[in-house]
Amino acid sequence: MRILFIEDDVSLQNITSKRLKTEGYTVDSCYDGAEGYDYAAGIEYDCIILDIMLPKLNGIQLLRKLRTEGSKSNILLLTAKDSIDDRVAGLNAGADDYLVKPFAFEELLARIRTLMRRQSEIKDNVLTLEDLVMNVSDHIVERGGHKVDLTFKEYALLEYLMRNQGKVLTRTQISDHVWNNEFEYDSNIVDVYIRYLRGKIDKSHDKKLIQTVRGIGYAMRCEE
């Protein structure tokens, strides 16, 4: 597994790449966008960890350049910026995921693992798991043939879980995607929303679809 880590802050760069190496990854380090481009253009990395605010060529520009040139590497954006615009621009430019600084190293590892599995999100308009059917184009959710009323955020959370069904998603990952970092909620809020969803989807059914993965987060799958 070969990772390219492009980050201009020397001490964060050093400590993170050192730890990624101890986890068994091969890591190349770059400190600015132009240098990063030279590296990325030469080899197809399994994963590129890319900071948005970089000297010479910023993260978004570099990302666009790589994607237009047909790079198929998984790209994880790092950002200290809190604006949604940046994140949306990043995803539109072809980033696979993003992570907000400061992050726990475990969180970074979890994100890399998710990306490496190369299971892309399900792009269908109808998402199903067992007897749970989610029709994205009509905004209709049914469990066992009965319509389930969800609020805006409950729906967004379920859609994110369903599109990534089977994968373990961390709380940070969930809150980054569902709340889109519009706001800095308490980490409890993800757990409370999972309770809302369980109450509406799993409560009156024997087969539970929303699973807690202790110490990590949640996963959408049918309990064996």
Add this chain to the structure above:
Amino acid sequence: MSRVKIRVKMMLWYTLLTTILLAVFLPILYSVLSRSLLSNEKNNIETAMSQAMISVEFENNVLSIQDDITLSSSMPTIIWDKSGKVLYANTKIEWSHELPYAQGDIRRIELNDVDWLVYDKTVLNDGKEQARIRICSSLEGMENTLHRTLFIILAILPLYFIITILGGLIIAKRSLRPISMITDLAKSIKLSDLSKRITGVICDDEVGELADTFNGMLASLEESFDKEKRFASDASHELRMPVSVIMANAEAVLAARQDEETEKSISVILLESKRMNAIISQLLMLTKGIEGKYKPNFEQNSLNIIINAVLEQLQDEAERQSVTLIDETDSEIFALIDQSLITQMMLNIISNAIKYGKPGGHVWVEVVCIGNEYLLTIKDDGIGIAANELPFIFDRFFRVDKSRDRSGSGLGLSIVKWIVDTHKGSIDVKSEIDSGTIFSILLNGYEEKKNK
């Protein structure tokens, strides 16, 4: 503090001024009028007297009165000779004959409610008294004129006051209209939007000057608010990077095997940097919220579901503090709210109640409908908040007991306040030290769901 509007004040002053003027000038006018009428009457009577004097002729010790005496019959006239015999009288009024004779000035006497002027004069010849003339004149006509004048004045006064008051109000309102325009505009300007300016008041007078001054003040306010906002968000952004580096390094050190003391110290560093990160996050949340960057998403939501889930979520924390959480809501209540924000608000208030609870204590949560509004009450029997600290609990970074509590960001209740404001609700706190605290949140937008 005076609650009387300037408009009314102006009218009152105006009325008072004209009242004073009237009180001074009307009596003067009246007395001038009555004096001139009286002197007129006196002139008449003097003229009549000189005519009467001329008509009395004295020849060879014989008194005679010219036949062509043309004395006004409206003025009773009596002429006596020196022995007191009536030589001439055009009146039979008794008193005019009986009144004691008094040579000299014109007298004014009152008889049967009518004032009379009486003028007695002695006709002399060679220094000897020959005859006495008395002329009386009724002042009834004059008094009638004066009474009528007074009546007209009194009848006009109320009308005059009504016109003065209404006229004063209208004039004041007209001249203050630009000011009320400014007031309306100023009311529509809120802290979240200082970019508005007063327009439409284009004049070079005092009001135009006021509008200009007001706009200038708004501009400098906006500038300093923007600066403050930018400072908070810039500072937060700038702090993120060093915190990332500290966290990453602390984690890396902890990942390797360390002796106990180092591990303990590094754990503290990691814990505190995580806390710092939480404070930065919440500060950003608050500045974003206050800047109006967050667009709330109001939907029908069951408050019961939110309360249940939040209480379940905080159950472990409550057990650690030996606090019992009790939901006292007995009916299902739906409200038009932003689910994420209200969830966050409940988490903040209830976890505070747990944190400041006493072992064996309780936290009661209840929602009730009051007409079109709903009242959320979160009550605890914890340590309470001192009365002198109560007004500041919603301030950023305010801590009730500065020494004891180190956890949390000091922003939780500021966020709660902002969330309540976003829902156009109100929040009220009552607390007594050592016996507990009650948070009451009144929100509108309650709507009963027809059926489940």
